[in-house]
Amino acid sequence: MPGTSMYRRHFILTLAALLAVAAASQGQQPSAPHIAYVFPAGGRQGASFQVEVGGQYLGNVTNVYVSGQGVEAAVVEYVKPLTQQQVAQLREQLKELRDKRDAAQKAKNGGAPGTGQTRPAWTVADMRMAADIREKLAQFQKRSANPVMGEIATVKITISSNAEPGERELRLGTPMALSQPLVFCVGQLSEFNKPAPPADSGPQNGNAQRAVAPVESRIALPCAVNGQILPGGVDRYRFEGRKGQRLVIAAMARELMPYLADAVPGWFQAVLSLYDSQGHEVAYADHYRFHPDPVLFYEVPKDGEYVLQIRDSIYRGRDDFVYRITAGELPFLTGIFPLGGPAGAQTTVTLSGWNLPADTLTEDETGSAPGIYPICARTEKYVSNHLPFAVDTLPECLSQQPNDSRATAQPLTLPIIVNGHIDKPGRWNVFRFEGRAGDQIVAETIARRLDSPLDSVLKLTDAAGQQLAFNDDFEDKGAGLQTQYADSYLPFTLPSSGSYYLFVGDAQHQGGPEYAYRLRLSAPRPDFALRVVPSSLVVRGGMGVPFTVYALRRDGFSNEITLALKDAPAGFSLSGGTVSANENQVRLTLVAPALSGKQVFNLGLEGHARIQEHEVVRPGIPAQDMMQAFAYWHLVPSKQLEVSVLDRPQFRHSLYILDPTPVKIPAGGTAQVRVKTPGGAFTNNFQLELSEPPDGISIASFSQADTATAIVLRSDAAKIKPGVKGNLIVNIIAARPQAASAAGKPRANQPRAALGALPAIPFEIVAPEPE
Numbered sequence: 001m002p003g004t005s006m007y008r009r010h011f012i013l014t015l016a017a018l019l020a021v022a023a024a025s026q027g028q029q030p031s032a033p034h035i036a037y038v039f040p041a042g043g044r045q046g047a048s049f050q051v052e053v054g055g056q057y058l059g060n061v062t063n064v065y066v067s068g069q070g071v072e073a074a075v076v077e078y079v080k081p082l083t084q085q086q087v088a089q090l091r092e093q094l095k096e097l098r099d100k101r102d103a104a105q106k107a108k109n110g111g112a113p114g115t116g117q118t119r120p121a122w123t124v125a126d127m128r129m130a131a132d133i134r135e136k137l138a139q140f141q142k143r144s145a146n147p148v149m150g151e152i153a154t155v156k157i158t159i160s161s162n163a164e165p166g167e168r169e170l171r172l173g174t175p176m177a178l179s180q181p182l183v184f185c186v187g188q189l190s191e192f193n194k195p196a197p198p199a200d201s202g203p204q205n206g207n208a209q210r211a212v213a214p215v216e217s218r219i220a221l222p223c224a225v226n227g228q229i230l231p232g233g234v235d236r237y238r239f240e241g242r243k244g245q246r247l248v249i250a251a252m253a254r255e256l257m258p259y260l261a262d263a264v265p266g267w268f269q270a271v272l273s274l275y276d277s278q279g280h281e282v283a284y285a286d287h288y289r290f291h292p293d294p295v296l297f298y299e300v301p302k303d304g305e306y307v308l309q310i311r312d313s314i315y316r317g318r319d320d321f322v323y324r325i326t327a328g329e330l331p332f333l334t335g336i337f338p339l340g341g342p343a344g345a346q347t348t349v350t351l352s353g354w355n356l357p358a359d360t361l362t363e364d365e366t367g368s369a370p371g372i373y374p375i376c377a378r379t380e381k382y383v384s385n386h387l388p389f390a391v392d393t394l395p396e397c398l399s400q401q402p403n404d405s406r407a408t409a410q411p412l413t414l415p416i417i418v419n420g421h422i423d424k425p426g427r428w429n430v431f432r433f434e435g436r437a438g439d440q441i442v443a444e445t446i447a448r449r450l451d452s453p454l455d456s457v458l459k460l461t462d463a464a465g466q467q468l469a470f471n472d473d474f475e476d477k478g479a480g481l482q483t484q485y486a487d488s489y490l491p492f493t494l495p496s497s498g499s500y501y502l503f504v505g506d507a508q509h510q511g512g513p514e515y516a517y518r519l520r521l522s523a524p525r526p527d528f529a530l531r532v533v534p535s536s537l538v539v540r541g542g543m544g545v546p547f548t549v550y551a552l553r554r555d556g557f558s559n560e561i562t563l564a565l566k567d568a569p570a571g572f573s574l575s576g577g578t579v580s581a582n583e584n585q586v587r588l589t590l591v592a593p594a595l596s597g598k599q600v601f602n603l604g605l606e607g608h609a610r611i612q613e614h615e616v617v618r619p620g621i622p623a624q625d626m627m628q629a630f631a632y633w634h635l636v637p638s639k640q641l642e643v644s645v646l647d648r649p650q651f652r653h654s655l656y657i658l659d660p661t662p663v664k665i666p667a668g669g670t671a672q673v674r675v676k677t678p679g680g681a682f683t684n685n686f687q688l689e690l691s692e693p694p695d696g697i698s699i700a701s702f703s704q705a706d707t708a709t710a711i712v713l714r715s716d717a718a719k720i721k722p723g724v725k726g727n728l729i730v731n732i733i734a735a736r737p738q739a740a741s742a743a744g745k746p747r748a749n750q751p752r753a754a755l756g757a758l759p760a761i762p763f764e765i766v767a768p769e770p771e
Helices: 004-027 084-108 124-142
Strands: 034-039 042-044 048-056 063-066 071-079 151-159 166-173 182-187 190-193 215-218 223-228 234-241 246-252 270-275 281-285 295-299 304-312 322-328 332-337 340-342 346-354 360-364 371-375 387-392 396-398 416-421 429-435 440-446 456-462 467-471 489-493 498-506 516-522 527-533 536-540 544-554 561-566 573-575 585-591 599-611 614-628 632-637 641-646 663-666 670-676 686-691 697-705 708-715 725-734 754-757 761-766
Touching: 034 166, 034 182, 034 223, 034 322, 042 151, 042 190, 042 223, 048 166, 063 071, 071 166, 084 124, 246 270, 270 295, 281 295, 304 322, 332 387, 332 516, 340 346, 340 396, 429 516, 440 456, 456 489, 467 489, 498 516, 527 561, 527 599, 527 632, 536 544, 536 585, 536 754, 544 599, 544 614, 544 754, 561 573, 585 725, 663 670, 663 708, 686 697, 686 754, 708 761
Parallel strands: 042 182, 190 223, 215 234, 340 387, 396 416, 527 614, 536 641, 663 761
Antiparallel strands: 034 048, 048 151, 063 166, 071 151, 166 182, 223 322, 234 304, 246 295, 246 322, 270 281, 270 304, 332 346, 346 360, 371 387, 416 516, 429 498, 440 489, 440 516, 456 467, 456 498, 527 544, 544 585, 561 599, 573 585, 599 614, 599 641, 614 632, 670 708, 686 725, 697 708, 725 754, 725 761
């Protein structure tokens, strides 16, 4: 065949590159870069400054990616961590230099005349060397003994003057990998960074278990304050307050790092205290409503100096206990009402809070699809915090008082969304509706998910007052930042025709104007949401990379969901992109095109399904699967799905499946599937391994004919039964010769480099053919 020899030469060169990268990945870059913290965690519009990024596997970091527009970032420096022996040598050198300096100073002041000894000279070179050693020791002092945050990369950030304020995502990239994202803030205020401790302070062991003395600095309001808390650390900031100032002091700590896998509680629990000039505590906060991050509200009674203090609630601390405080007469929304409005219409929203420019605003949703959108208040200078605002297509109404008993129950016609609030502690809101025997209804409160402090409960009774159903908390996997699920969900089939009463209350018997809710009362509305994990992917051109999509099913939705890329550049494709009926997740692959030069793409994914004879499309929300306090897992939403496509190594053409799918594997038997692969001895130079397969499925063999690899799959009838469906992920492993030990035997547990994955192979276990 014309060109075959050229193609094979290309394949051999590509294989050599693959093996070289495999060796590099084993020896130099064992894992993707992991970010433990960013300090400072933000900066001001129009500023250029440096930040410290602590983490692991940062030695090969070459790029920095910040989501959104108006922020540029570049790696400035990576300093390899010092060893304890190197630190001891540096301290000895520093001592010798100090002795030399003291001797030179003594000689300059007269010294001991007549000794006949040469007077030591303290030179500019000595001074520079001492400064350099102190800087190296200071960096060592800041490094943690925990390897997850023991390395530091310095990054230069430049923020344009018109960059939109708010939270962004920062990622680090190496030539072969991409880190997970961390929060980085674009602010509008003057920035103040807590000064670094002296190089010779604290225990000389270079770990994060050192205790530190309280640190006090002077600041001028309004400003943003950035700092880190070490074990036992207490940071204090002194400022001038003026009588009548309505101060809002808001801390970001848990918001910067939602979950810590190896700490209890699973985040930095910041505590704020405010003291007057006599040292009396005048305000205190260790949380804000149900948010772990505290907010202080204080109206200054008289001119004078005040001190703001921050610490951890139980005096823990380490390098990733990073905080960011905004302080001043700043706008802050404490609540809105209603919590949402109808799609295709304008809604007048009442605002409550501090330093707001107006009491209401008009939320225009004439072109908005159903969903949740951020809402904020804007003054001439500043933008407030954001609160969520829900948009839906159902009819809406307001809760009408009095409706706190069955006798005064508010009549409703279904379907309906009621916007109300539990205005007094211990009060119920009661609603009456008519139903027929066999009707399926769903009552759902959306309050905590819309930033309301309400911990709702729902109670359904019949006309005689007999309780039929009750619900307190309902777990919503889509609310990844919440650890207490406080909204209620109550599905029910009506037993007879007649009147029914629905009670809405607070589980803690609390209440007030801020205890708002949206109550949906309707027939079931089957639907789904999607989470795409992880939110950072790296794939070699021409190969695939596995990832997971979680389907969050609602109101009994059980249909199949077809996944697809949205507006992706040419050459990208999904394999295995189906969430089977009644399944809640699927592991699939993204196949990337062969490119010249490494490129990073912001990709979108969506799910298509049939719901009640209608085709619906739902976006795939990128997310990180994060552990909290050693045990709990949360799907934390990200802003972008970042995909880094590597230019080398690559196959000339993308891999793809040649046979129809799903592959039908008989229980207890085998089935073959062919995958388009490069020509040449592909199977002699690579091994294929199943990644996290279902128990009972294995690769019996694989072989190559021309440019296709045939894979024989086997199922064990004792372990897996007919009807099981899913995807098989097959990793491509470099077939490297095993190194021998001194005894001449192969070494055990040698590193194995997964170079990529074949396209996901959909399969189904079927009954064996009758003999």
